[in-house]
Amino acid sequence: MARITMREAISQALWEEMERDPSVFILGEEVGVWGGTYAVTKGFYDHFGGERVRDTPIAEAAIIGAAIGAALTGLRPVAELMTINFAFSSFDHIVNQAAKMHYMFGGQMVLPLVIRAVGGGGRQLGATHSQTPDAIFAHFPGLTVVAPGTPADAKGLLKAAIRSQDPVLFIEHATLYQIRGEVPEGDYVVPIGKSTVQRPGRDVTLVTYSKMLEISTKAAEQLSKEGIEVEIVDLRTLRPLDIEPVIASFKKTNRAVIVEEGWKSYGVGSEIAARIYEEAFDYADAPVKRVAQKEVPLPYNRTLEQSAIPSVEDVIAAVKEVLHG
């Protein structure tokens, strides 16, 4: 195994899938000559050519619409949205077309398409460019929503997404591209729809995913020095949601904190907390706590922005609260 960055892991998955299957191609803004705004497709244009690494006009609705159409013909498009904030410009095609066509036409139409989109805040990009709307997309049946938090999962889940017969929204986090981790070489596939325990522990269950896995892990390391052992369950896929590992962990620790970057209201944490109460109410020793973004559009000013995004300290405080009340 090699220790590589998240960027390299994603890039590797794309490269290997394109080598393996000629029906896989990439389309999006600046994916070709530029090499990808986040450099994920650097070198692809020279190697695979402009037919398979297609620079598009700035036209998000047409990018996703064209990806749907191409997928219907049996191709496997990987459409890149420069940031997930631009998914709102193609919202109809994602949630109203891609998510519904297989069902609505009685299973006749198959859309094996992947939408890669970069999300997250913390880079002073202002209110329109810093969002974490993952929960919104996870609301729609028919759409698969994946959001990895480690390089290995990124590689394995992206391969699974490209091979999936269903439309998959694959959410990357802008501030995770540099993180490093062990990633198996070659054909490494992680099944979609499986949550996993990233760190075992006995005292509190911490449910999280994507960037907040990094924040939660840091919190867990500090808490461990104080003798508090949290168990981190990484959701990895938001839809279809694999709640079993969360429930199993909760039945052991009897306490849970859910950490997400998006807003708290109607968020991922709301769903997880409800599922815990529905399925393991009798096991609760304390109310479930949610750590999430303050309910404001993210401001440009660095200090204000940072104060709105969940921090290691916020997670530690929440864990102590569910432990000690």
Add this chain to the structure above:
Amino acid sequence: MEKTEHLKLYHEMVVIRRMEEKSAELYQQGKIGGFLHLYIGQEAVSTGLISMRRPEDRVITAYRDHGVAINCGLSAREVVAELMGKATGCSKGKGGSMHLADVSKNFWGGHAIVGAHLPIATGLALGDAYRGNKAVTICMFGDGATNIGYFHEALNMSAVWKLPVLWVCENNQYGMGTAVDRASAVSEIAQKASGYGMPAMRVDGMDLMAVRKVAGEMIEQIRAGGGPMLLEILTYRFRGHSMGDPERYRKPEEVHHWQENDPIGIYRKYLIDQKIASQAELDQLDDDAQAVVDDAVAFAEASPEPAPEDLYKNIYVEA
């Protein structure tokens, strides 16, 4: 045109140039964060264009908005302070580089989602038409923005309702790294107006006087009830798309070629050739512009950060 007006416009262009150069430095020093899109090379576009508006005319643009803000009468102080995220910035430190605005000066903002402000411009013009105001909305956007649906929806609606909008495409040859002809089926953006039965013009955006002439005529025709029009202004950005652009998509020779057509140099030469201003007078304006920018930076550096509780301010209108 009065000499004082000429000198004012020259001064404005140099203020923008110096402010942008300084902003690049502040960005390198980590004092400006996020995305920073510089206006260097395009100064004659908005300086010429905005000089032809009346105070009641509304201006709205994309995220490449620092120059436009200065032309609309915002002070360099409140612009630089906003770039540095300070409470004294025009958007109180919450907007940053891409979201400058001053409604009191009829500057309705920089907007960061490509094309999203075009339908909003349609609405601004609708507001004026509804009330019978004789105001024109000037909506600026890039060449890349003409490929997104918003552009087409907004132009069409404005034409159907004969709204007073001047649609201004700043064709700087690229949308990020994509050359116009790689993303647009027609590389003459002005042609796109014909789909909406709209008159269109093209003008050299490195020549302030040419921009003024064409823009002025169009704005007054629109004000007189001529309906919306499209103006394509040909220009070039001398710097990368934003800070940290690897610029793999264009050759240094191409950039140098355009830099020889520096809009400030061209206007300066015009002023001297036409004996409107002397070398010494213009040198003095250069120094004044530098002083304006130095003062703005000092002001911004000394300004306070927003208060922590400002995080929750302005989410909704307070009763």
